[in-house]
Amino acid sequence: MRQEVEALLALQEDDLKIREIENEIRALDPHLAEFDKRKASAAAAVTRAQTAVEAEEKKQRELQQRLAQHKTQQERNLHQLEDVKRLREATAATAQVEATRRLMAEDESEIAILGRRINEMNAAVAASKQALADVEREQKEARPEIEAKRAALQSQLDDARQHRNGKAGSVSRPTLGKYDRIRGRRGQALYALRGGSCGNCDTAVPLQRRNLMASSGDIEICEACGVLLYAEL
């Protein structure tokens, strides 16, 4: 039975190493997810800035159309003013010219304000594009490093699993079954007795049982925490 303890300890050593590698691989995932998130958010900022500029440019085109209509209207007004004969008609035509001039001035002022706003917004578009380019450049360097690290760990993991499975044959099926079940629940399954107590939960094991474990090399289950226990020689 002593041999079984040795075989199980060797297996556990591999399993703990495998778990460590798996944890290292898992620790890389948030890095890559963070990269994706940052890139997506930088790209979304570019789209938002561009959409905002497009909306303002549409307004600008509409204002320019309105100004063009007012200019055409004003040409007609001026012709009318030239043609009028009577004073009353002249007063009305002059008022019309003045009204249209005010509208044109308003149009021009709005177009100028909008033009300044569009310039500012275009600067924001350029800044967001620069930020996206920075993120992409930074990731172009860092991402392959992480991916190479992950590939190296994965190959270590494959080797370790192969090595482990080669050893599993030297443990009896019932013991291996118990070991795998406990390991699945708690990570480490096999503990040595420590000062007469369970090496995991510290619950005392009766002397008689301890002596039996030491003499037979049997593996027992801790009644308190459920791990496998063996007595060290």
Ligand SMILES: [Zn+2]
């Ligand atoms: Zn225990």
